[in-house]
Amino acid sequence: MLFDRGLKPALVGVLLCGLLGLMRCSVAAQLALHGDAATHNVQPVELAAHEREWIRDNPTVTVASLQYPLYLFQDEHGQWSGLNNDVLKRVTAMTGLQFVHQESFSTDHMLERLKSGAADISTTLAISEERKAFLDYSHAFGGAGWVFVGRADAPRLESFEQLAGRRLVLPARHALEDTIRRDFPSIVIHSVKTYAEARALVESGEAYATIENEIGAQLYPLGPLKVGGLVEGKWEADNLAVRKGMPVLLGILNKALEAFPPAELRAIRLKWLEGVAPAPAPTIGRQLLEWACWVMGGLGLFGLLSLVWNRRLRAVIKLRLAAEKDLGDQLAFQHALIDALPDPVFVRDLHGRLITCNRSYEEALSVRLDQVIGRLLIELDTLPEATALMLHEEFMLQLRTRKSRFSKRRLQFNNGPREVYQWTVPFYSADGKLRGLLGGWTDISQRRAESGCQCPQ
CATH class of the missing domain: 3.40.190.10 (Periplasmic binding protein-like II)
Structure with a gap:
């Protein structure tokens, strides 16, 4: 009887308040998904x-x-x-x-x-x-209005009249610059490249104020700055x-x-x-109500923990997939970076087999990565046989001695001799184990030809 009269209704109330708290969180999630879902229909x-x-x-x-x-x-x-x-x-x-x-x-x-x-x-x-x-x-x-932004220790800015004879800093070719110069010639305007530079000058005291979009003014910690009033009669439409x-x-x-x-x-x-513009200060009654909702929501969540424990494995899997995605993003970035290098670059394993190369390497030897990956230099016809054998032996010697090599030399390619600056260095794993060679070359002959240099070879 005591359970039916008192504890049971109380427990139901706790669970309902917890669900109300969760609903507030779900609204934000729905808004975040709305943009993607809306484009389907x-x-x-x-x-x-x-x-x-x-x-x-x-x-x-x-x-x-x-x-x-x-x-x-x-x-x-x-x-x-x-x-x-x-x-x-x-x-x-x-x-x-x-x-x-x-x-x-x-x-x-x-x-x-x-x-x-x-x-x-x-x-x-x-x-x-x-x-x-x-x-x-x-x-x-x-759209949004424009607001004055000045130092926190200065009087609040409400109008252009307060800026008479003072220094106003704006990004170059600001939308309000011509109007201010025409209507308020006593204001000294200083131009910079970005809003960040403008805020920095106001913080340092080199300028008295700047003008920003009222949304943008609330995005950064104000610190020594203070947002003033709206610029009267001016509106920044989107x-x-x-x-x-x-x-x-x-x-x-x-x-x-x-x-x-x-x-x-x-x-x-x-x-x-939502939430960027400053909200009015809540009343004491509203604060108490919100605190009560948070407390009841916390109690409701505590009661529901036993029901959601089996979801832990799903969360772990999700984190693992996110980590794999991040790793994939890093590998894609590294591949894009090596492809952007103008000189040929290659990576070979401990046996001299090609692991990867960049586009410049493919173009220099007229090959594709999928044709030569996992192959030794001496197994291909990308270079004259004597050149390929000499370079392969040098690679294997470097792997044994673990010494780097940097040399300016003349090499025979399939399309003729070339003067190159060649480099190869051993590379290691995070635990210090030798993993292979990283190398490449700069075609000095080509650079001279492109620059029109008539220097002796």
Whole structure:
């Protein structure tokens, strides 16, 4: 009876509160998955015949991309991510356009790429009169205000009048620069390349303030800085900037943005921007309620631990797969790095068999890796027989003596003699065991020919 009247209802209440706590966490997970799931059932936008023909002739659009968290940035794997990238993915699903990112390193650099035609669009450029001369802008799909950022020990900045006679630091060709110079000539404007440089100058006291997007101003620990008021009457709309002379592309983008479901756009913005802007201070009652929810949620989770213990093995497997993926990423990076070297490079095992090589090695000897991997140099016809035998014997001698070799010499190749700078060094495993040889050469004859050098051989 006592269990039915008291303990049983209490236990049920604890479990319900725990489930409520878990539901709050699941909402965030659903928002994170929403962007990927939404693109599977996208209705294509209706395009005119000349627009479809333009996409067939121009299937890819080059995006001048500047790191601008949380709108556009490269993640730990080097992939472009962020709110604007999700919007571009949705436009791809609706129109078939493919967007290729090319990184820019400052606003000025991005503008020059667009002006010269090296890039077609940008997703992070605010509208200004200077930019309208060579850029067209799509419909807006969001936006944020501009805020003053000054030192924490200085009075809070609320207006441009407070900056009269003071130094304001802005990234070069900032969207508000022309307006400030025209309307507030007493403000001394200093230009830098990036927002990070601008913040650093304000921190050091070399400048009095800077101006940032209100979302971006909240992304970094403020430390000695303080966010001031909004710049009155100024708004940074989220647009796609398209270089002049591409009206068909602008029309396609506008059609896609017009057809963008408002609920989905709100979900994407919530996914990236929720929690960035400072929230109002909660009341004591709200804090007590939230603490109570956390306590009850913790008790509920404690009661559920016995039910989820069997999932531990699945979690371990997931971690193992993630580690294998990371290892695969590292190997892919190393392979890309060795392929990028301009000189031939090879790796051989303790018996002189080829383990791997780069593209320059394949091109120099007119072979493919899959044809020569695991083979000795003397088993192939990639070099004259005498040259192959001499090099193989040198490799085996180095493996016995464990000595490195660096020499400038003349070698006979299948297409004639070449003067090269050759190097081979032993390499070891993490436990200090000899694993083989790493080597390569620089074709001095080719370098001289390419440079037009008439120096004696």
